[in-house]
Amino acid sequence: MTTNHTAHAVHLIARPAGFPVAADFAYVEAAVPSPAAGTALVQNLLLSVDPYHRGLMDGGEGGFALHTPLEGRAVGRVLASRDPGLREGDLVFHRAGWRTHALVTLGADGTRKLRGHAGVPLEAYLSILGGTGLTAYAALTRTVALREGEDLFVSAAAGGVGTATGHIARLLGAGRIIGSAGSAAKVNHLTGALGFDAAFDYHDGPVGEQLAQAAPDGIDVYVDNVGGDHLAGAIDVLREYGRIAWVGGISMYNGDRSPAAPRNLFEIVHKSLRLEGVLVRNHTNLQDEMEDFLVPYLQSGRIGTDTTVFQGIDHTVEAFLGMLHGDNLGKTLVRLAD
Amino acid sequence: MTTNHTAHAVHLIARPAGFPVAADFAYVEAAVPSPAAGTALVQNLLLSVDPYHRGLMDGGEGGFALHTPLEGRAVGRVLASRDPGLREGDLVFHRAGWRTHALVTLGADGTRKLRGHAGVPLEAYLSILGGTGLTAYAALTRTVALREGEDLFVSAAAGGVGTATGHIARLLGAGRIIGSAGSAAKVNHLTGALGFDAAFDYHDGPVGEQLAQAAPDGIDVYVDNVGGDHLAGAIDVLREYGRIAWVGGISMYNGDRSPAAPRNLFEIVHKSLRLEGVLVRNHTNLQDEMEDFLVPYLQSGRIGTDTTVFQGIDHTVEAFLGMLHGDNLGKTLVRLAD
Numbered sequence: 001m002t003t004n005h006t007a008h009a010v011h012l013i014a015r016p017a018g019f020p021v022a023a024d025f026a027y028v029e030a031a032v033p034s035p036a037a038g039t040a041l042v043q044n045l046l047l048s049v050d051p052y053h054r055g056l057m058d059g060g061e062g063g064f065a066l067h068t069p070l071e072g073r074a075v076g077r078v079l080a081s082r083d084p085g086l087r088e089g090d091l092v093f094h095r096a097g098w099r100t101h102a103l104v105t106l107g108a109d110g111t112r113k114l115r116g117h118a119g120v121p122l123e124a125y126l127s128i129l130g131g132t133g134l135t136a137y138a139a140l141t142r143t144v145a146l147r148e149g150e151d152l153f154v155s156a157a158a159g160g161v162g163t164a165t166g167h168i169a170r171l172l173g174a175g176r177i178i179g180s181a182g183s184a185a186k187v188n189h190l191t192g193a194l195g196f197d198a199a200f201d202y203h204d205g206p207v208g209e210q211l212a213q214a215a216p217d218g219i220d221v222y223v224d225n226v227g228g229d230h231l232a233g234a235i236d237v238l239r240e241y242g243r244i245a246w247v248g249g250i251s252m253y254n255g256d257r258s259p260a261a262p263r264n265l266f267e268i269v270h271k272s273l274r275l276e277g278v279l280v281r282n283h284t285n286l287q288d289e290m291e292d293f294l295v296p297y298l299q300s301g302r303i304g305t306d307t308t309v310f311q312g313i314d315h316t317v318e319a320f321l322g323m324l325h326g327d328n329l330g331k332t333l334v335r336l337a338d
Numbered sequence: 339m340t341t342n343h344t345a346h347a348v349h350l351i352a353r354p355a356g357f358p359v360a361a362d363f364a365y366v367e368a369a370v371p372s373p374a375a376g377t378a379l380v381q382n383l384l385l386s387v388d389p390y391h392r393g394l395m396d397g398g399e400g401g402f403a404l405h406t407p408l409e410g411r412a413v414g415r416v417l418a419s420r421d422p423g424l425r426e427g428d429l430v431f432h433r434a435g436w437r438t439h440a441l442v443t444l445g446a447d448g449t450r451k452l453r454g455h456a457g458v459p460l461e462a463y464l465s466i467l468g469g470t471g472l473t474a475y476a477a478l479t480r481t482v483a484l485r486e487g488e489d490l491f492v493s494a495a496a497g498g499v500g501t502a503t504g505h506i507a508r509l510l511g512a513g514r515i516i517g518s519a520g521s522a523a524k525v526n527h528l529t530g531a532l533g534f535d536a537a538f539d540y541h542d543g544p545v546g547e548q549l550a551q552a553a554p555d556g557i558d559v560y561v562d563n564v565g566g567d568h569l570a571g572a573i574d575v576l577r578e579y580g581r582i583a584w585v586g587g588i589s590m591y592n593g594d595r596s597p598a599a600p601r602n603l604f605e606i607v608h609k610s611l612r613l614e615g616v617l618v619r620n621h622t623n624l625q626d627e628m629e630d631f632l633v634p635y636l637q638s639g640r641i642g643t644d645t646t647v648f649q650g651i652d653h654t655v656e657a658f659l660g661m662l663h664g665d666n667l668g669k670t671l672v673r674l675a676d
Contacts, residue, residue: 247607265603266565266587269586269616272616273615274615275613279610282610
């Protein structure tokens with residue numbers, strides 16, 4: 001585990017061929033850095049591993065370099081500051097995760113102080129109040145502009161964005177909420193604790209057929225975390241003027257990056273559908289609005305944070321690979337310190 | 339040719355296998371019908387043949403029946419009326435085309451009196467002021483909400499919707515307007531008479547490469563009449579937040595109805611693109627707004643009607659097949675009487 005004298009970081013040391021494996025990564029020690037003028041030293045408390053990291057591991061423009069610390073969303077506490085906007089003890093959200101200690105600058109690369117709502121656990125700021133929650137919030141309130149009573153399908157519904165989508169859609173007054181997931185346990189979690197109206201395991205048969213059974217009267221909105229067969233199945237059951245918020249394509253991140261696109265894509269014309277991509281980085285201006293909307297429900301216990309939390313920086317790769325394999329319920333996080 | 343005693347109609351007598359051929363159709367004579375109470379007898383003056391007719395020829399729900407007159411947009415003159423809203427001599431727009439005489443009811447199935455703007459030729463009401471113009475107008479002003487200075491690509495640009503898109507985009511203040519077409523003559527027509535900034539013949543090489551050369555700085559908006567390679571090429575050159583109005587897929591109407599969807603569809607997520615289907619039947623409420631916008635430009639001669647006109651009901655099939663083969667410049671019409 002970390003000390004105040006040694007910093008630990010996760011490096012990518014090989015480009016994954018298809019699915020990443022543990023040997024693609026290394027845990028590297030270094031001295032804890034000292035903050036230069038205008039920066040603050042942060043001890044990370046929680047970090048987030050996300051599907052989009054897989055894409056960045058292929059390198060290229062904006063991708064991860066080899067043999068340097070990986071990056072990702074994290075929450076930490078300021079240990080020492082030469083940034084006039086940050087003081088020792090401040091809790092900050094930043095993007096220099098996959099490491100125990102980081103140097104940050106307030107306002108740079110999304111670094112901000114946490115608003116710190118009473119009764120809201122720190123995990124919330126990397127899940128329902130973090131990037132995954134903001135993705136779901138932007139997709140539902142902006143991209144598809146969900147209206148009360150509309151029926152919704154979300155794929156990878158037991159994952160980070162999926163669980164947030166279920167919660168927020170319910171709070172917005174959605175009609176039927178239908179989810180897909182990758183195991184019977186997850187399906188039970190969706191229709192049980194998470195209150196989905198219907199759910200299915202995509203291993204149990206063709207996605208299109210299962211979705212058509214789960215949504216015999218069609219759907220108005222689809223939040224797509226998967227692409228491929230899921231997208232095709234949703235296009236089939238969407239009603240006229242249906243909208244799709246395309247958030248991610250976890251089915252495409254490993255190996256074949258160009259799956260057969262939906263055979264029925266032209267139904268977008270026949271049914272006047274709208275398919276729109278959502279990148280959370282374009283919606284950071286909604287952060288405060290989302291917190292104002294969700295925090296009362298978190299404080300009252302009406303919704304939870306829905307996280308799978310690994311303990312210790314040396315379990316970060318395990319957390320990431322498990323998330324990619326779909327072993328998680330909700331958002332996958334790693335706790336580095338209390 | 340038609341007389342006042344005999345009516346002529348075009349029937350579909352066989353389901354086309356792939357590309358339609360003349361033998362799939364028959365010209366059928368019948369007595370001119372008498373109007374029942376609430377209907378008016380119309381002599382058609384002009385009728386429209388359109389790409390969407392091909393899809394309806396496959397039958398199924400909403401498709402054309404065999405051995406009955408085909409239907410399509412037409413403009414005609416009332417010969418006798420038992421509809422209190424229509425009088426002998428009125429000019430009407432209606433959907434009972436592919437025949438010389440039709441019974442119509444004002445307000446039913448889109449039947450309306452022409453507003454009859456001075457100095458505007460009748461052809462305009464089935465082209466730039468008709469369904470093709472309305473498609474382009476709805477796509478540009480509503481679906482993609484084109485903003486001044488934005489760069490646009492339109493496929494099948496020398497066809498009915500394409501020429502209307504070029505005109506309307508220019509009048510709305512578009513930046514660069516780029517078009518694709520299927521012959522050198524059409525390309526010359528686009529960059530010459532129609533004032534496109536760039537155009538290419540899609541036979542001259544891969545669409546994606548030609549488009550990238552024609553739009554080296556990218557585009558903001560794509561109006562898609564084709565699908566397939568054109569859609570993939572546009573996705574490649576669209577800038578972040580680019581919008582696609584998907585109007586038609588003439589490349590898909592014959593034979594293979596499920597072409598390989600774009601290999602790069604997931605770029606919709608990476609670039610926050612929006613792909614939305616446009617059906618003109620959902621935008622008929624914009625008819626008056628469009629006429630108010632376009633008629634002054636038609637009257638001043640700033641824009642033309644851009645039509646390819648065949649003469650006589652017995653040339654309707656030839657007109658339709660020629661349009662499907664891309665022999666037309668602008669909207670393809672058939673003149674039945676003066």
